[in-house]
Amino acid sequence: MKDENMKILVIGSGGREHTLAKECAKSPLVGQVMVTPGNGGINREFTSFAVGVEDNRGIVSLALDENIDLVVVGPEVPLCNGLVDDLKAVGILAYGPDAAGAQLEGSKAYTKDFLAKYSVPTAAYGNFSEVAPALQYLEGCQPPVVVKASGLAAGKGVLICENLQEARAAVEDMLSGESFGESGKEVVIEEFLEGEEVSLHLICSGESYVAMPMSQDHKKVGEGDAGLNTGGMGAYAPTSLVTPGMLARYEEEIVKPTLAGLKAEGVDFRGTLYIGLMLTENGAKVLEFNVRFGDPETQVILPLLANDLVELLLKSARGEPMPDQVAFKDESAMVVVLASHGYPGAYPKGEVITEPETPIADAVLIHAGTREKDGKVVTAGGRVLGAVGTGASLTAARDRAYELVEAVSYESKYFRSDIGHREFSRT
Ligand SMILES: Nc1ncnc2c1ncn2[C@@H]1O[C@H](COP(=O)(O)OP(=O)(O)OP(=O)(O)O)[C@@H](O)[C@H]1O
Ligand SMILES: [Mg+2]
The missing domain is CATH 3.30.1490.20 (ATP-grasp fold, A domain)
Structure with missing residues (x-):
């Protein structure tokens, strides 16, 4: 395959996948980006299909029929279901770990034993069935x-x-x-850790990796981090909580032993390793691994990448060494999630969404829980949209994001007005 005019198929239907599709489409290597199953915004912008994320056979036939050069898998469920293995078996290149690698997210008990075996700092625990x-x-x-x-x-x-x-x-x-x-x-019983939580995303190819800027998300539904847990109400990157010196330390104490441990276990880990870290008084400890990009973290991390994303995804998918140096823009990004009133409990659906008529500079509207109905885009999920702002400072990024938030309307619109508050209270 020549790396030009490539056809990419993104698997998923959320804000993460909308962002992945948009960022892949910017690559000079790419001719066309397709998505399955997509959502109301994705389907207006990209060729989409109706094959669901849990239909491995359907996705394999789709990728063969459409002559796809690279499949980019968004969510964890198909990764744990062995979608990448199934695609590989018919000769289709796919970004993401195989089922063996995906266990790092699919089994918390496996991960705790793995961390203990390779002396990676984590909370004290016991696994029980x-x-x-x-x-x-x-x-x-x-x-x-x-x-x-x-x-x-x-x-x-x-x-x-x-x-x-x-x-x-x-x-x-x-x-x-x-x-x-x-x-x-099976359950994991774990010691409660106190501290600030940050996320580190790596694009991996075996032991070689690229570290993306550190981000922080906001899991609670209410202002000031009150109320119930959600899939995430907003995020920003980079965070000043982690200095370059601290990152270098985490790479030595956490990243390298993890990737070396995977290799020792016979796992050739390719794809995204998302490391959830708790910064405790006794140093950083691993809270969890995910084996895909975070949602909404993707929305703030990928826009900061100055290198070609597709080149990195290809190297990872092929098992080639990752580049030593990757450039990031000297900017900040923030995403404010627009949800439906009631989320994470019951919420209304089917409300017509009105988007701004003229684009707002340095702001992008990402679709998550939306769908098309009678030629209109309507709400279809708890987390409906993500307003992403970028700028020279986090303040500038926030201003752009909230300008976009205000310019979008639907009846049950709900958002937090304090995304980034931890960072703003520090600086
Ligand atoms: N040992 C711990 N001490 C304190 N808080 C914890 C601990 N483990 C988990 N948490 C809290 O619970 C959240 C969810 O935990 P964890 O990341 O393990 O679950 P998850 O369901 O895999 O999350 P995600 O949806 O982000 O993948 C964490 O982000 C953290 O806020
Ligand atoms: Mg997880």
Whole structure:
């Protein structure tokens, strides 16, 4: 394959995938970007298909029919389902880890044992698939204590328990298979860590990698980080919490031992490794790994990349060494998520969305929970849109993002007005 006029197929339907499609389309190597299944905004901008993310066979035939040169997999579920393995088996290049690599996200119990084996700093823990030993372990824990369903749970499988009674109930509930099905049949009980949370995204090719700017997201639905957890109400990058010196240390203490450990386990890890870090008094500790780009973090990380994204994705997918030097713009980016009132609980759907008629400089509207209906774009999810602003400073990025937020309307529009507050209170 010559690296020009390439056809790329992005898998997914969220803000992450809209951003990936837009950024891939900017590459001089790319002729066409297609997406399946997409959303209301993606489908207006790119050729889209109706094949769902869990239909491996459908995606493989689509990629063959359309002569796709590179498949870029957005979400974790198809990665854990072995989509990349299935594509490889028919000779199609795909960005993302194979099923063996995806275990780092698909099994929290596997990951904790892996981290312990390779001495990567993380919270003290125990893995359990039986109730009695889990309850016994809890007797030796100091609350608060964290109880996690080991398998994929769409961001809902983690409970921070204020007392042991709550923790016991969480363990029994998960192991019974009642609330999390198969994903809860094994649980991780973990020490509660205190500190600031940051995310580090790496584009990996075995032991070689490129580190993207550090970002911070806002999981809580309410202002001042109050209320229920969500998929993310906003994010920004870079964060001043992590200096270049600190990053260099995390690379030595966390990144390199992790990638070397994967190699030792026989895993040739290709794709995104998202490292969720807690910056504690005793140094940075791994909270979790994800094996795909974060959503909404993608929306603020990729616009800061000065290199060609597709060139990096190709190197990773092919298992070639990543470049030693990658350039990032000397800018900041912020995404403010536009949600529906009621989210993460019940919320209305089908409301017509009005977008600004003239573009706003340095601002981009990313679609997430939207769909087309009778020629109009309507709301179709809890997180509807992402308003992304970029600028020379985080303040400038914020001003652009919120200018766009104000210019968008639909009846149940809800957003947090304090995205980036931690950074602004520091600087
Ligand atoms: N040991 C811990 N101490 C304190 N807080 C924790 C701990 N583990 C998890 N958390 C909190 O719970 C959140 C979710 O945990 P985790 O990242 O393991 O779950 P997840 O469902 O995989 O999340 P994501 O949807 O981001 O992939 C973390 O972002 C963090 O805020
Ligand atoms: Mg996770």
